[in-house]
Amino acid sequence: MTFTRYAIYYAPPAMADWSVFATQWLGWDMAAGRVIAQPEISGLDLARITAVPRKYGLHATLKPxxxxxxxxxxxxxQQACAALAASQAPVVLEGLHLARLGRFLALRVVGDETALGRLAAACVRDLDGFRAPAPDAELEKRRAAGLTPAQEVNLIAWGYPYVLDQFRFHVTLTGKLPKMELPAVEAALEAHLMPLLPRPLTIRDIALMGEDAEGRFHLIHRYPLSGAAVA
Known part of the structure; x- marks a missing residue:
């Protein structure tokens, strides 16, 4: 398969209970590269609710x-990803919680994110030599959302505003929802997904992803984090 773009994700372990449910919730299996049936939850139109994040799959972006x-x-x-992963230690997080990001719902980190920030920064910096400059139209689209001065600096330097000091780890679960709809979707996720989330959560690898011609992301390979922990 030919890919148009590449990214580095945290891709939750495929066989974990919470990953299985959340992958079904989104309706796209990155590893298999196929659309899958979504659960039927009373009162929710999951196909519409998840239409935007579906093509990206269950993930948190480390290198956009x-x-x-x-x-x-x-x-x-691939060779650079293997070398990077060998230099980075697994990251242990206290856990994840459900959060609102504006009118989107996502999983965010509970507790300290310092080690996670170091991992994401290494992905951004160490692999940036492989990045072609973003087209002007793409930069202007980013600016249209309204950027802070720090985000503008990141956009110019790294092709994306929300990296390094502006990085916020999140696993997106919905598109932008009407405010009145948020409580029902939150309640469904609290009931079906939250009891499955592990505490602590350990990030043991990074995932190289490829985007196909239709904009859907596929898992190419996982690289175990095998470096020594920072004291």
């Missing part, structure tokens, strides 16, 4: 989607 720079091939990026 990028086109490969001229002169590089996928094999070069």
């Amino acid at each position: 989607p990028m086109r490969l720079a001229e002169g590089y091939a996928l094999a070069d990026l």
Whole structure:
């Protein structure tokens, strides 16, 4: 399969109970590369609620989607991902909780995110040589959302505003919802997903992802984090 862009994700372990449910909730299996049946939950139109995040799959972004720079091939990026993962230790988080990000619902980190921030920053910095410059139209689209000065600096330097000091780990579960709809969707996730979330949660690998011509992301390979922990 030919991919148009690549990204580095935290992709939850495929066989964990919470991953199985959340993948079904979104309706896209990144590892299998196929649409899957969504659960039937009374009063919710999951196909509509999850239409935007579905194509990205169950994930949290560590290195945002990028086109490969001229002169590089996928094999070069794969080699760099393996080296990066070998230099980074697994990250232990206290857990995840359900949060509102504006009118989106996502899983956010409970407790300290310092080690997670270091991992994400390493993904952004160490792999940036593989990133082709973003087209002007893409930069202007980012600016249209309204950026802070720090986010504008990141956009110019790294092609994406929400990295490094502006990074906020999140596992997106819905698109933008009407305010009146949020409580019912929150209640469904609290009932079906939250009891399945592990505490603590350990991030043991990073996932190289590829975007197909239809904008859907596929799991290419997982790279175990095997480096020494920072004292």
